[in-house]
Amino acid sequence: MLDYTPKEYIQRSALTINPAKTCQPVGAMYAALGIHKCLPHSHGSQGCCAYHRKFLTRNFRDPVMASTSSFTEGAAVFGGGSNLKTAIKNVFSIYNPDIIAIHTTCLSETIGDDIPTYIMSSQIPEGKLVIHANTPSYQGSHVTGFSNMVRSMVKYLSVNSKTPNGKVNVIPGFVNPGDMREIKRLMKAMGAAFTMFPDTSNVLDAPMTGKFDMYPKGGTKVQDIIDAGNSLATLALGSFASSDGAFELDKKCKVPARVLKTPIGINATDEFLMAVSKLTGMAVPEDLEEERGQLVDIMVDCHYHYHGKKVAIFGDPDLCIALTDFAISLGMTPKYVLTGTPGESFENEIRDMFNAAGIDGKVKALGDLFTLHQWMKEEPVDLLMGGTHGKYIARAEDVPFVRIGFPILDRSVHSYLPIVGYKGAMRIIEMMSNALLDRQDRDAADEDLELIM
Amino acid sequence: MAKGQVTDILEERKEFIQCKSNAGGLGLKCEKDSVAGSVSQRACVYCGARVVLNPITDAYHIVHGPIGCASYTWDIRGSLTSGPEVYRNSFSTDLREQDVIFGGEKKLAGAIGEIAERYSPKVIFVYSTCIVGVIGDDVEAVCKEAERKYGMRVIPVKSSGFAGNKSMGYKAACRALLNLMETNSTTWPRQSEKLTGVNFLGDFNLAGEIWIISNYLKRIGIDIVAKITGDSRCEEIMKAPEASLNIVQCAGSMTYLAKEMEDIYKIPYIKVSFFGIEDTRLSLMNIAHATGNKDAVEKAKELVFVEELKVKAKLEHYRKRLEGKRAAIYVGGGFKAISLIKQFAELGMTTVMVGTQTGRPEEYEVIRGMAVDGTVILDDSNPAELEKFIREKGADILVGGVKERPLAYKLGIAFCDHNHERKHPLCGFEGALNFAKEVDLTINSPVWKLRRHHL
Numbered sequence: 001m002l003d004y005t006p007k008e009y010i011q012r013s014a015l016t017i018n019p020a021k022t023c024q025p026v027g028a029m030y031a032a033l034g035i036h037k038c039l040p041h042s043h044g045s046q047g048c049c050a051y052h053r054k055f056l057t058r059n060f061r062d063p064v065m066a067s068t069s070s071f072t073e074g075a076a077v078f079g080g081g082s083n084l085k086t087a088i089k090n091v092f093s094i095y096n097p098d099i100i101a102i103h104t105t106c107l108s109e110t111i112g113d114d115i116p117t118y119i120m121s122s123q124i125p126e127g128k129l130v131i132h133a134n135t136p137s138y139q140g141s142h143v144t145g146f147s148n149m150v151r152s153m154v155k156y157l158s159v160n161s162k163t164p165n166g167k168v169n170v171i172p173g174f175v176n177p178g179d180m181r182e183i184k185r186l187m188k189a190m191g192a193a194f195t196m197f198p199d200t201s202n203v204l205d206a207p208m209t210g211k212f213d214m215y216p217k218g219g220t221k222v223q224d225i226i227d228a229g230n231s232l233a234t235l236a237l238g239s240f241a242s243s244d245g246a247f248e249l250d251k252k253c254k255v256p257a258r259v260l261k262t263p264i265g266i267n268a269t270d271e272f273l274m275a276v277s278k279l280t281g282m283a284v285p286e287d288l289e290e291e292r293g294q295l296v297d298i299m300v301d302c303h304y305h306y307h308g309k310k311v312a313i314f315g316d317p318d319l320c321i322a323l324t325d326f327a328i329s330l331g332m333t334p335k336y337v338l339t340g341t342p343g344e345s346f347e348n349e350i351r352d353m354f355n356a357a358g359i360d361g362k363v364k365a366l367g368d369l370f371t372l373h374q375w376m377k378e379e380p381v382d383l384l385m386g387g388t389h390g391k392y393i394a395r396a397e398d399v400p401f402v403r404i405g406f407p408i409l410d411r412s413v414h415s416y417l418p419i420v421g422y423k424g425a426m427r428i429i430e431m432m433s434n435a436l437l438d439r440q441d442r443d444a445a446d447e448d449l450e451l452i453m
Numbered sequence: 454m455a456k457g458q459v460t461d462i463l464e465e466r467k468e469f470i471q472c473k474s475n476a477g478g479l480g481l482k483c484e485k486d487s488v489a490g491s492v493s494q495r496a497c498v499y500c501g502a503r504v505v506l507n508p509i510t511d512a513y514h515i516v517h518g519p520i521g522c523a524s525y526t527w528d529i530r531g532s533l534t535s536g537p538e539v540y541r542n543s544f545s546t547d548l549r550e551q552d553v554i555f556g557g558e559k560k561l562a563g564a565i566g567e568i569a570e571r572y573s574p575k576v577i578f579v580y581s582t583c584i585v586g587v588i589g590d591d592v593e594a595v596c597k598e599a600e601r602k603y604g605m606r607v608i609p610v611k612s613s614g615f616a617g618n619k620s621m622g623y624k625a626a627c628r629a630l631l632n633l634m635e636t637n638s639t640t641w642p643r644q645s646e647k648l649t650g651v652n653f654l655g656d657f658n659l660a661g662e663i664w665i666i667s668n669y670l671k672r673i674g675i676d677i678v679a680k681i682t683g684d685s686r687c688e689e690i691m692k693a694p695e696a697s698l699n700i701v702q703c704a705g706s707m708t709y710l711a712k713e714m715e716d717i718y719k720i721p722y723i724k725v726s727f728f729g730i731e732d733t734r735l736s737l738m739n740i741a742h743a744t745g746n747k748d749a750v751e752k753a754k755e756l757v758f759v760e761e762l763k764v765k766a767k768l769e770h771y772r773k774r775l776e777g778k779r780a781a782i783y784v785g786g787g788f789k790a791i792s793l794i795k796q797f798a799e800l801g802m803t804t805v806m807v808g809t810q811t812g813r814p815e816e817y818e819v820i821r822g823m824a825v826d827g828t829v830i831l832d833d834s835n836p837a838e839l840e841k842f843i844r845e846k847g848a849d850i851l852v853g854g855v856k857e858r859p860l861a862y863k864l865g866i867a868f869c870d871h872n873h874e875r876k877h878p879l880c881g882f883e884g885a886l887n888f889a890k891e892v893d894l895t896i897n898s899p900v901w902k903l904r905r906h907h908l
């Protein structure tokens with residue numbers, strides 16, 4: 001790419017160049033880390049587990065624990081049953097988690113391993129739990145893997161015991177621990193009783209204490225996931241990552257589900273808080289009204305920095321959908337929106353936004369960054385937003401670049417600070433306008449360099 | 454400490470851990486697959502193959518399988534290039550459900566075609582990952598057919614993840630390299646007229662290391678025919694059989710290739726290490742002697758004298774700041790661990806724990822020989838064990854790879870990446886200085902003082 005991308009658009013049917021997604025298991029591993037005292041377990045070759053742990057470690061800069069079935073040729077031929085049983089026994093005896101969350105890999109899926117049967121014939125110590133999710137790498141993407149693991153939490157754990165708890169369930173979606181913290185803060189500020197799962201805050205953004213905790217303080221307690229079956233309703237934030245879990249909860253425990261956008265930007269945050277308010281009967285408190293007011297103030301103060309700017313957005317579908325909506329609300333033109341995750345609904349939803357805003361833009365699901373780069377060569381944009389891999393394009397095209405989404409491998413602190421909620425929206429605006437204004441400064445001739453912008 | 458004293462360790466892991474004592478004892482158990490259910494730090498066959506071949510800068514690397522394997526290895530190697538950037542892109546077949554059911558051969562052929570037609574490359578490597586064999590794709594046949602159709606090299610790399618560990622992947626990569634070397638087999642002079650130059654095996658040009666080494670060799674009058682594989686081009690690897698000597702650095706990944714080349718092309722090899730002053734000096738002298746060129750020996754002596762002088766005084770500064778500190782090592786191969794123990798000793802530091810992912814019995818023997826009493830030696834470890842021994846032994850710094858960094862930081866000790874994420878070249882004389890700088894920078898950082906539980 002640096003710079004191998006030709007301008008003229010070439011149709012490809014077999015080759016993926018520079019992917020905008022990765023495989024299911026890593027998403028499942030991330031979701032499972034959001035359960036308190038859970039050890040994710042990768043049922044496949046040891047390499048998969050090593051890659052997934054490395055990938056998450058690079059993004060979060062925190063230890064990522066997971067065990068593996070360590071497939072060998074024998075397992076690939078005769079099935080991984082005995083590996084899994086040994087693994088379950090070993091994991092409980094040495095690492096002592098409360099719960100093991102197994103996910104499969106392309107290999108164990110292809111050879112047709114029957115995980116529930118294996119689990120049933122395993123020795124599981126009293127009071128301990130084992131759950132599993134099928135996460136074939138050749139379907140969907142890492143976001144699908146996250147969603148599948150969340151659904152499995154519900155399938156295995158949640159129970160409607162006819163004792164309503166008056167709580168709201170929140171499924172936050174594939175967002176950073178910093179975002180999960182912020183969502184919890186908003187819920188608390190709303191005075192709502194709630195259960196959020198999964199919750200990786202205090203797991204992957206845990207403080208430094210001089211001790212290594214195999215199981216840090218954070219994560220949703222198993223008890224709470226069980227009790228989620230008694231809640232008032234479930235708010236699924238982000239249709240791709242969260243709706244399956246919420247629908248499963250509806251099906252299994254009759255907890256009504258409502259699917260919302262990831263609360264990124266002003267509209268999506270409004271919708272989220274209104275939904276909470278409606279469910280709980282609590283009014284949006286003064287504090288949050290104040291935050292919203294500040295956000296609007298900021299949007300007014302610097303609207304001329306970004307108004308009319310063309311932006312290309314890539315990343316996970318839920319992020320792209322919310323970010324596109326936010327960009328439009330700021331008067332920007334999201335010219336290109338691309339995700340690596342497959343899904344027609346993604347293209348439809350973005351296209352609807354384009355139509356409503358009168359934008360002549362391009363959208364693609366199951367796309368790759370080579371395509372995005374080609375689009376940008378055909379007609380350039382003013383700003384690129386997405387994960388670290390966008391840096392090659394940003395450099396080749398000399399376009400300002402805002403890192404947002406997953407993964408971010410070359411910058412730090414992103415996982416601690418939110419992009420959701422009103423505060424998160426302020427942060428996004430700051431990142432975007434700084435990138436645009438830094439560029440303006442860089443390019444300005446001496447006589448045009450302005451002190452006040 | 455006897456083996457029985459290792460407590461809190463998975464029963465099946467005990468034979469993989471040792472504590473050095475004068476009493477001797479049985480060899481350490483190693484080169485085995487990880488125990489099912491361990492939080493192993495180990496990688497797979499594909500990973501081994503990919504890290505060896507990826508640095509070939511002008512080759513197209515197609516990963517045949519579902520997207521994950523391609524995503525995780527996209528430009529993570531940290532190998533620099535002086536020219537082509539092709540290898541920094543990620544090409545894959547992104548196999549989907551349909552392909553798994555009906556086979557992926559057509560998609561692979563299509564993907565090769567889409568590259569061939571647009572870029573007309575010289576060489577494409579095709580990596581088969583976990584499920585490719587299971588779904589019955591005949592990758593070799595597809596590659597052959599593509600070679601015929603497009604008149605270029607399309608080389609299969611058999612790297613299904615489950616078929617062994619990372620070392621097996623190194624072998625798979627070496628076989629692919631041999632395959633590439635055979636390209637012009639009809640036209641080489643075979644053993645008759647060897648070039649005077651050497652091949653350099655096992656440097657991957659992390660942070661530009663191969664440039665330091667080739668500069669040294671140039672100064673003592675030795676030409677490099679092929680760099681394998683850091684900053685290399687396909688052409689030079691095809692020429693490798695014409696060289697008169699193989700110099701092997703990363704022994705873990707390259708000994709197999711060197712032995713094969715000795716067999717097939719009658720090229721002798723020597724092992725070297727450019728990590729640390731002592732190893733660099735020895736290696737340069739050994740290389741000069743091995744070429745049988747007196748002039749080279751003289752020049753090497755001079756180079757060593759000049760370069761050592763340049764860094765020695767500066768190293769002394771760091772030695773003062775680091776003397777007496779304790780180091781823990783957890784790296785990929787045994788050879789690197791050995792170099793590191795020496796380097797820490799050069800800095801006045803003691804190594805209190807040594808572990809590797811894929812060390813071999815001979816290497817563990819050397820480590821045992823060098824280690825001071827009480828040093829813990831472990832094979833294919835996991836975070837719980839690492840924590841236990843780092844604490845028990847009071848290490849001040851851990852040297853390791855990506856997954857170990859946050860572990861060290863959480864424990865509140867310093868860390869140095871001696872793997873793909875190294876930021877400065879660590880080889881040669883200037884590398885030894887960089888290493889000292891890095892170790893000092895992290896060990897003596899003020900951040901460790903901020904660690905406390907209460908205000």
Ligand code: SF4
Pocket residue numbers: 023024025044047048051104105106107137518519520521522523582583584614
């Ligand atoms: S694509 Fe398959 S083999 Fe590769 S990392 Fe993902 S699960 Fe493992």
